Amino acid sequence: MQKSLHIDPNKCTGCLQCEMACSWENYKSFTIAKSRIKVFSFHHEGRFVPYTCTQCDEAWCMVACPVDAIRLDPVTGAKIVLDPTCVGCKVCTIACPFGTINYVAQTGKVQKCDLCEGAPACAKACPTAAITYVDSDWTGLEKMRQWAGKTDTNPATV
Amino acid sequence: MAWTKNVLRVNLETGSCTTEPLNMDWAHDYLGQRGLATKYLVSETDPKVEPFSPENKMIFVTGPLTGTMAATGGRYSVVTKGPLTGAIACSNSGGYFGAELKFAGWDMVIFEGASPKPVYLLITDEKAELVDASHLWGKTVWETEETIKKFHQDPQIRVAAIGRAGENKVLYAAIVNDLHRAAGRSGVGAVMGSKNLKAVAVRGTRTDAYQLANPDAFFAATEAGKKVLAANGVTGQGLPTYGTQVLMNVINELGALPTRNHREVQFEGALAIGGEAMHEKRPTDGKANLVTNGACFGCTIACGRISRMDPGHFSVKDKPQYHGASGGVEYEAAWALGAANGVSDLEALTYANFLCNEDGFDPISFGATVGAAMELYDLGLLTKEEIGFELPFGSTEGMVKLAELTARGEGFGKVIGLGSKRMCAKYGRPELSMTVKGQEFPAYDSRGLQGMGLAYATSNRGACHLRGYMVSPEVLGIPVKMEPQATEGKPAMLKAFQDLTAVVDSSGLCLFTTFAWGLADIQPQIQAACEGDWSEERLLLVGERIWNLEREYNLGAGLTGKDDNLPPRLMKEPAQTGPQKGAVSKLDIMLPEYYQLRGWTPEGVPTTETRARLGV
Numbered sequence: 101m102q103k104s105l106h107i108d109p110n111k112c113t114g115c116l117q118c119e120m121a122c123s124w125e126n127y128k129s130f131t132i133a134k135s136r137i138k139v140f141s142f143h144h145e146g147r148f149v150p151y152t153c154t155q156c157d158e159a160w161c162m163v164a165c166p167v168d169a170i171r172l173d174p175v176t177g178a179k180i181v182l183d184p185t186c187v188g189c190k191v192c193t194i195a196c197p198f199g200t201i202n203y204v205a206q207t208g209k210v211q212k213c214d215l216c217e218g219a220p221a222c223a224k225a226c227p228t229a230a231i232t233y234v235d236s237d238w239t240g241l242e243k244m245r246q247w248a249g250k251t252d253t254n255p256a257t258v
Numbered sequence: 259m260a261w262t263k264n265v266l267r268v269n270l271e272t273g274s275c276t277t278e279p280l281n282m283d284w285a286h287d288y289l290g291q292r293g294l295a296t297k298y299l300v301s302e303t304d305p306k307v308e309p310f311s312p313e314n315k316m317i318f319v320t321g322p323l324t325g326t327m328a329a330t331g332g333r334y335s336v337v338t339k340g341p342l343t344g345a346i347a348c349s350n351s352g353g354y355f356g357a358e359l360k361f362a363g364w365d366m367v368i369f370e371g372a373s374p375k376p377v378y379l380l381i382t383d384e385k386a387e388l389v390d391a392s393h394l395w396g397k398t399v400w401e402t403e404e405t406i407k408k409f410h411q412d413p414q415i416r417v418a419a420i421g422r423a424g425e426n427k428v429l430y431a432a433i434v435n436d437l438h439r440a441a442g443r444s445g446v447g448a449v450m451g452s453k454n455l456k457a458v459a460v461r462g463t464r465t466d467a468y469q470l471a472n473p474d475a476f477f478a479a480t481e482a483g484k485k486v487l488a489a490n491g492v493t494g495q496g497l498p499t500y501g502t503q504v505l506m507n508v509i510n511e512l513g514a515l516p517t518r519n520h521r522e523v524q525f526e527g528a529l530a531i532g533g534e535a536m537h538e539k540r541p542t543d544g545k546a547n548l549v550t551n552g553a554c555f556g557c558t559i560a561c562g563r564i565s566r567m568d569p570g571h572f573s574v575k576d577k578p579q580y581h582g583a584s585g586g587v588e589y590e591a592a593w594a595l596g597a598a599n600g601v602s603d604l605e606a607l608t609y610a611n612f613l614c615n616e617d618g619f620d621p622i623s624f625g626a627t628v629g630a631a632m633e634l635y636d637l638g639l640l641t642k643e644e645i646g647f648e649l650p651f652g653s654t655e656g657m658v659k660l661a662e663l664t665a666r667g668e669g670f671g672k673v674i675g676l677g678s679k680r681m682c683a684k685y686g687r688p689e690l691s692m693t694v695k696g697q698e699f700p701a702y703d704s705r706g707l708q709g710m711g712l713a714y715a716t717s718n719r720g721a722c723h724l725r726g727y728m729v730s731p732e733v734l735g736i737p738v739k740m741e742p743q744a745t746e747g748k749p750a751m752l753k754a755f756q757d758l759t760a761v762v763d764s765s766g767l768c769l770f771t772t773f774a775w776g777l778a779d780i781q782p783q784i785q786a787a788c789e790g791d792w793s794e795e796r797l798l799l800v801g802e803r804i805w806n807l808e809r810e811y812n813l814g815a816g817l818t819g820k821d822d823n824l825p826p827r828l829m830k831e832p833a834q835t836g837p838q839k840g841a842v843s844k845l846d847i848m849l850p851e852y853y854q855l856r857g858w859t860p861e862g863v864p865t866t867e868t869r870a871r872l873g874v
Contacts, residue, residue, distance in 0.1 A: 113498075113560035115553035116354070120327045123465075128473075130326055131361045133414070133463035143437060144582025146549030146564040206465070225327070227484065227558035 102177045104236035105213070105220055107150050111230035114141055114148035121225035125216055134204070136213045137222045137231070150231055152222070153200035153213040155179055161212065164195035177236065178215040186210055259471040260322035260787035261285055262363050266386055268379060270453050271312060271371030275379075275386040280365050286790055287873065289797075291321035292348050293764035293804035295337035295366060299346070300807060302368075305814030309341035309445075310427065310452035312372040318359065318418070318458060319367075321766025322788050325360030325555075326470070328480045329487055330768035332357045332555025340444035341452075342429045342623065342677055343696045343720040345812045349432070349446045350724070350763055351418075352554030353439030358416040361462025369453060378406065378419075378457035383464050391456040395425060398616045398665075399434040406459050419457035420447045421617030426667035427451050428675035430623035430698075438585025438615045439554060444697060444719050447618045475786035483771075483779050484558050490774035492734065497561035497770065498551050500533030502589035505701075505729075507532045512733060512742065513836025514706025515593065516699065518600045518651050519629040520692045520825075523703045523833040527602025531592050535604055542568050547604055549583045559770060563588060565608050573609040573658050580612055587611045587621075590723070593701030594625025595661075599632050600652035610661040617665035623677055626698035628660050630678040630690055639685045645670045689826050695720035695817065704828045704845070706838040707732045709740065709748040712848045715822045716752070718808040724769060726755040736773060742837075745844050749852035757801030764804060803872045806856075806864050810874055819862025822849060 119135035127134050137152035159179045162170040169185035170192065172178075181201075186209040192201050193210060201212040213220075215233075223233040234241070263280045281298075288294040295317040307313045316338040323331040334356030340347025359367070362383050369379075376391040394402050403417040418435035424447035431447030432440040441447075470476045487493040496504040509515045510528035517525040529535065536548040545566065553560035565586025567574055574580040587595070587607050591614070595607040614621040634640040635649040642648050646669055649656040663671025673681055678698050682691035692699050697720025704711030709728030717725040730736040731751055740747065758777060762769050765784055777794050785792045812821075828843045853860060857868030864874070 113551060113553035113557075113562075115557050115560060116555055117327060117558065120556065124327070127465045129465035129467070130357075131463060131465050131467070132357075133361065133461075134465060143584065146552075146566060146583035148550075148552070227329075227488065228560075 102236045103218070103233050104155065104239055105152065105215070105223060106232045106234050106239040108230050108232075108242075109147060109149040111228040112139060112148040112150055113228055114139055115227065117225040117227060118150060118222035118231055121221035125221040126211070136200075136211055150222075151200070153179070154198070155213070155215070160195040160197060161192035161201045164191050166191060173214070176215045176218045179212065180214045181210055181212060183207070183209050259469050259789045260326070261290065262360060262365050262468045264364055266364050266367045266381070267370065268367060268386070268388070269370045270373040270377070270388070270455060273373075273388050275388070287800065288804060289322065289761065289764040289784075289800050290365065291319050291324070291333065291335050291764045291766060292337065292350070293760060293800065293807075295319035295335060296346065296348065296804060296807055296811070298366070298368060299337055299339075300811050303339070305339070305811050306816065307339055309339045309344070309449055312453070314339050314449060316369045316446070316449050316453065317366055318369075320356050320360050320365055321764055323783060324766030325357035326480075326766070326787060327477075327556060328767060328783050328787070329484045329558040330554065330556055330771050331766050332557065333766050333768055334359060335763065336433055336441040336446040338446055338449045339815070340446065340719065341427070341448050342445040344815055345695050345719055345817055346808050346815075347444035347446050347449070347719055348763070348808075349441035349443050351433070351435055351439050351441040352557070352768060353436030354555045355416045355418045355435035355439075355460065356766070357555045358460045358462045361464060361467055362460050363462065363464050363467040367458070369455060372452060373454035376454050376456050378455065378459060380410070381458070381460045381462075383462060394456045396422065398422065399618050400437060400616050402457055403437060406457060410459070412461060415459050415461045417457055417459045419618070420450045421619075422665060422667055423617045423619035423675070424448055424451035426675065428619050428664060428667070429677045429680070430620040432614070432618045432620050434615055434618045440615065440618070440620070442620045443622065443722065470787050471789045472786045475782070479782035479786050483775060483783060486779055487558055487771065487774050492773040493559045493770065494774075497559050497773075500536075501551065501561045501563045503533030503536060503563065503587065503592060505589045506592060507534070508733065509702060511836075512706060513833060513838040514703045514742070515597055515701065516692070516703045517597045519598065519626075519633040519690065520699070520703065520827055521633070522835065523706055523838060524836045525597035525600070525602075527600070528597065530602040531587075531596040531604050531607060533589075536563065536565065536586065540568050542570055547608060548586060554768070557768065559768075561770060567608050567612075568605050571605040571609065573606055580609060584612055585615050590700045591621035591625070594622045594698075595657065596625070597701070598625050598629035599657055601654050601657050603654045606654045606658050610658060613661045613665045619664060622700050623698040624661065624664060624674065625657075626692060627674050627678040627681060628657050630682055630692065631660070631674060632656070633690055634682065634685050634687065637687070639687060692825055692827070693721055694824060695821050697721045702729055703833070704824055704843040705833045705841045706836075707742050708745050708844055708848070709752055711824055711828065711843040711845050712748055712752050712852060713755075715824055715845055715849065716756075716852060718805070718812055725759060726752045727759070727769070727772075728752055728755065730755070730773070734773070737776065743841055745847050749848050749855055752852065753855050756805050757798050760801040760804040761797045764800070799872070803874060806868065806872050806874045809864060813863060819853070822862055
């Protein structure tokens with residue numbers, strides 16, 4: 101079964117544990133500036149929204165890469181940047197419609213979410229289950245369940 | 259390790275920014291944050307210094323767990339001599355700013371002197387520079403943050419700034435970071451204003467800023483700690499759902515909610531301004547005051563209130579800039595802006611709280627000072643002519659107007675900005691000021707909670723609930739239940755709380771973790787992050803050392819044991835209603851025992867043996 105990162109912004113509190121976990125996974129440092137998942141605060145709406153790569157099937161970044169440095173991980177479905185091959189041309193950062201692949205000046209390469217080889221650190225670190233790693237065919241299951249609960253019109257249970 | 263071991267020293271007079279290594283001997287004796295900055299301040303300044311003189315220094319400081327995955331590991335403190343109290347001021351804040359400072363590679367920033375013109379400090383990793391802030395002077399905290407981010411074209415910069423209150427030297431001006439988190443008490447913002455320092459803006463991207471001593475042990479300890487927080491009723495449910503506002507009705511029913519400048523101990527409007535009320539849909543627009551709860555950096559509790567006002571409320575009807583969500587009232591603010599002056603309009607409290615965040619002043623001291631002004635008005639000592647409008651107890655319009663005037667430094671707001679002690683003295687009734695060492699009480703009555711009275715009297719920064727939170731044993735039963743009116747065992751419990759709190763405040767963690775965590779939960783996290791031996795015994799010794807060093811500073815500043823007192827009202831006027839009816843503070847019974855347990859003389863001075871034992 102393939103899994104996907106699933107984000108429920110309603111549950112996010114903006115604590116940034118996910119960003120620290122991502123940075124630790126890749127840099128052995130909690131520096132959130134290096135995180136591949138970002139939590140955005142829409143302060144005046146009172147909303148926090150985590151956002152990262154959704155691993156497009158026909159990934160624009162992968163198609164655009166002139167040196168074939170972005171490859172599909174057949175197990176997780178993640179599109180992975182091969183550091184030794186990447187030349188830091190940044191064409192992928194232009195091609196990606198979502199902004200989720202970015203250049204890192206420190207390394208001279210691009211980086212994006214690689215699903216941590218199937219055990220995403222961000223989902224593990226999230227204290228409110230705003231980020232989960234679930235069956236990619238059923239990311240809507242929980243939402244369906246909530247709505248399903250509201251359709252019960254049996255007066256005895258209301 | 260866990261320290262960056264770098265100190266940034268900024269001389270505001272000459273404009274120089276220099277780097278020096280952290281004094282690791284001191285780090286091992288004082289841990290970090292509150293303790294470590296106090297050691298630097300004591301070593302580098304004369305405690306008799308005038309708080310607003312350039313000779314006073316101001317230190318922004320992180321702890322070893324700041325900027326780590328330890329739950330709540332995002333705190334920083336500002337340490338300086340406080341203008342409200344003349345005692346040491348140490349104000350602690352959350353948000354994201356502290357962690358960013360750490361990621362930029364700094365344990366602390368020491369500000370010396372005063373700048374000849376308004377400036378802000380811009381830190382980008384190793385690089386630090388002072389930038390002209392003439393265009394920001396006169397602007398609010400919110401405008402300042404937005405302007406700085408736009409100018410540097412970097413939305414990821416974190417900003418701690420003063421508003422107009424700090425510029426105008428409101429004696430309880432705050433430093434506000436991330437729009438609504440504040441180093442709130444004792445007037446640290448006014449010291450910043452006296453130095454012509456408008457803001458500190460930080461961007462930290464370093465991956466090599468600091469290391470963990472033992473990463474495997476660190477993750478084991480911090481993950482265990484997070485589980486404890488999640489499973490605990492207060493940190494896992496009460497605080498996320500109701501914030502600190504979970505306390506409003508509890509404390510009111512207990513008869514310990516100071517009301518109308520401590521004339522009463524129960525507020526008839528408590529239900530309307532408490533945590534539950536924030537969840538209720540307003541009849542006016544069908545929406546609740548509370549939008550969501552929000553976390554500070556790394557916090558798995560997330561007690562923060564994010565509120566949205568009723569756009570039709572009289573205070574904001576024609577002010578769309580306040581119609582969006584922002585930091586809502588916490589318990590202390592709701593009490594001070596509400597019960598302390600008899601106002602029960604939650605929307606008005608929210609608006610006043612927005613103003614406190616927007617222009618940087620402490621809602622506790624502000625609200626309590628308004629309460630005192632209302633009593634002076636009630637007694638005919640303050641007139642409508644002098645204030646500019648009527649100010650009876652319960653005047654929502656009066657409280658709101660005073661918040662606006664204090665924010666802008668206009669009219670009677672200038673008097674309110676002096677704080678309750680100076681205002682009451684000015685009108686000939688100093689005993690009506692509900693303060694200790696010049697700082698206003700927070701939201702617990704000393705007659706109802708005997709241990710809190712002792713905590714207020716002995717707090718090194720004046721009346722404060724965050725130096726030894728006796729509400730835990732006296733109300734919540736943490737770690738053991740103590741009867742509110744009992745005095746037995748309270749001095750010893752308070753000493754233990756004060757020492758433990760000093761450790762937590764020096765670590766980078768939030769004090770609220772201690773609703774669920776004991777030292778046994780905290781110690782392994784510090785031990786795994788930091789090099790050296792950090793046994794529980796040693797940590798408690800560090801806490802005691804910090805407490806005594808603060809005490810020595812205050813004694814050097816001219817304070818004495820006589821300042822460990824409470825206003826006569828709390829000693830002589832019994833509580834009129836509720837479960838604590840008839841009670842007065844029994845401070846005189848507890849204080850001698852407290853001094854003895856501290857190893858201090860009957861005059862409240864650490865003995866030679868105590869000094870030697872702690873190395874202070």
